[in-house]
Amino acid sequence: MPPSSSSVWDVIVVGAGPAGSTAARVAAEQGCKTLLLERAAIPRYKTCGGGLIGASLAALPPGLPLKIYDTAGRFTFTHNGDRERTLDSTSPTITMVYRSELDASLAEAACAAGATLHDSTALTSVEQDGDTVTVRTNRGGTLRARAVVGADGSASRVARYVGVRCAQVDLALEAEVPVDERTAERWRGRLLMEWGPLPGSFAWVFPKGDICTAGVVAARGNPVALRAYKEDFLARHGFDKATPVHDTGHLTRCREPGSPLARGRVLVAGDAAALLDHWSREGISYALRSGDLAGQAAARLVACAAKAEAGAVTDGYGEEIDSGLGVEMRASGTLMNLFARNPGLVHTALTRVPAAWRRLDAYIAGRTSVAGIMSTPLARGATALAVRLPRARDNSPAAEAIRA
Numbered sequence: 001m002p003p004s005s006s007s008v009w010d011v012i013v014v015g016a017g018p019a020g021s022t023a024a025r026v027a028a029e030q031g032c033k034t035l036l037l038e039r040a041a042i043p044r045y046k047t048c049g050g051g052l053i054g055a056s057l058a059a060l061p062p063g064l065p066l067k068i069y070d071t072a073g074r075f076t077f078t079h080n081g082d083r084e085r086t087l088d089s090t091s092p093t094i095t096m097v098y099r100s101e102l103d104a105s106l107a108e109a110a111c112a113a114g115a116t117l118h119d120s121t122a123l124t125s126v127e128q129d130g131d132t133v134t135v136r137t138n139r140g141g142t143l144r145a146r147a148v149v150g151a152d153g154s155a156s157r158v159a160r161y162v163g164v165r166c167a168q169v170d171l172a173l174e175a176e177v178p179v180d181e182r183t184a185e186r187w188r189g190r191l192l193m194e195w196g197p198l199p200g201s202f203a204w205v206f207p208k209g210d211i212c213t214a215g216v217v218a219a220r221g222n223p224v225a226l227r228a229y230k231e232d233f234l235a236r237h238g239f240d241k242a243t244p245v246h247d248t249g250h251l252t253r254c255r256e257p258g259s260p261l262a263r264g265r266v267l268v269a270g271d272a273a274a275l276l277d278h279w280s281r282e283g284i285s286y287a288l289r290s291g292d293l294a295g296q297a298a299a300r301l302v303a304c305a306a307k308a309e310a311g312a313v314t315d316g317y318g319e320e321i322d323s324g325l326g327v328e329m330r331a332s333g334t335l336m337n338l339f340a341r342n343p344g345l346v347h348t349a350l351t352r353v354p355a356a357w358r359r360l361d362a363y364i365a366g367r368t369s370v371a372g373i374m375s376t377p378l379a380r381g382a383t384a385l386a387v388r389l390p391r392a393r394d395n396s397p398a399a400e401a402i403r404a
C-alpha cells in the first residue's frame, strides 16, 4: 500500500538495512510514530560478505531470529597467495549469515516495536521548512515528519542532502559461488584473507556451507585491474567452475573526519554517513551502533520545538558518533595507511608475532577495539617503522600483470 500523502510522522527512516531498521526500532521503542521506507521489496539482496564480528553480534536486539551458516574459528592469511599461514581463534566468533535474512529479521523487529514498514518505496527528495521535514517518494507520496534518519546506504540521497564528505571510497566485487561437498568441507569453519596486489586491497573467502562468498576490494578508480584480480583470485581457489548465484559490486565509503552527520532535523547513519572500518571495510557493526544512536536522537528531536534545541540534539548525536565510532575510524585509518604502505609488514606481524594475532582475534571476538589494537606498543612500533621504510614494491606476478 503506498504511504498516504496526508500522513504526518514523528520519525521517517529511509532504508531498511541494519542502520535503518535499528533506528526505526529504537525510535518506535521510544514511543515515536515511525515510518520505515525501503526502496526494495523485503527480503532484498545486498552485496556483502555477511560476516558478523563480536561488535555486530553484541549490537543485535536480544533474541533476534537468525539463521547461521557457519562460524569461523580458523583464519588463513596469505600475501598475494604466498606465505600462507592458518591461525586458530581462541573463541570462534565471526558468524556467517545472509544479508537478505539478517536485514529482513531486523526490519521485522522494527515492526514488532511499532514501526510501520513501506517497502518498494524510494525516497526521491527531502526538504525542510521550520520544524517539519518533507519527504517525496517514487510512489507519488508526500510525507511529513519531525525528524528523518537517512540510512539509505553508500549511494545515499540523504547523505548528498546532508553534505557527507568521504576520505576513502573503495569498490568491492563479490561472487556467491555454489560449492560441492568436498570444497564445502575444506572451507568449513575457516575464513581466508589475502592481502592483494593493488594498494590497500585484499580478497576474502567466507564459508556458508554449500556456498562460498569470495570477493576483492580496492580503491575505486581502477575497475579493470580489480576485475582482473577478482578473476585470478576466484580461479586460484577453483571458484570459477560454477555459475555464481550472485556476482555483483558495491561501493564502500569512509567519512572525512568532521564531515556533517546532520542537517537541521535530518540525520544520517551507517553507510549513508560513511561510517566504516578503513582497513577491513567492516560496516555492519557501525550500521547497528549508529542506527541505535540515530534512533535515540530522532526521538529526542520529535520533542524539540525550538531550532536551538534541535541543534543541540543533532550536535549531541555528532559528539556521540565522534567519541565512539569516530575514534575507531581514526585508528582504522592509521592501520590502513600502514597496510597500504607495507602489506608484507602487516602480514608478517599478524602471522609471526603471536601477540599481534591475539589482539586481532580479541577484536574479532569483541573483546577489544581497533583503537585498543593501535594503542599497543607493538602497533605503535610497526607504524613508526612503516613510515621510515620505503613504500613496499610488490613484485608478485599479479602486481606485475596489473602494472603491465
Ligand SMILES: Cc1cc2nc3c(=O)[nH]c(=O)nc-3n(C[C@H](O)[C@H](O)[C@H](O)COP(=O)(O)OP(=O)(O)OC[C@H]3O[C@@H](n4cnc5c(N)ncnc54)[C@H](O)[C@@H]3O)c2cc1C
Pocket: 014, 015, 016, 017, 018, 019, 020, 037, 038, 039, 040, 044, 046, 047, 048, 049, 050, 051, 052, 053, 056, 121, 122, 123, 124, 151, 152, 153, 154, 156, 157, 172, 173, 174, 215, 249, 250, 251, 252, 269, 270, 271, 272, 276, 281, 282, 283, 284, 285, 287
Ligand atoms: C562486497 C562487500 C562485502 C562486505 N562484507 C561485510 C561483512 O562481511 N561484514 C560487515 O560487517 N560489513 C561488510 N560490508 C559492509 C556492509 O555491507 C555495510 O557497511 C552495511 O550494509 C551498512 O548497512 P546500512 O544499513 O548502512 O546500509 P545498507 O545495508 O546498504 O542498507 C541501505 C538500504 O537503503 C535502501 N535504499 C537506498 N536508497 C533508498 C531510497 N532512496 N529510498 C529508500 N530506501 C533506499 C537500500 O535498498 C538498502 O536496503 C561489506 C560491503 C561490501 C560492499
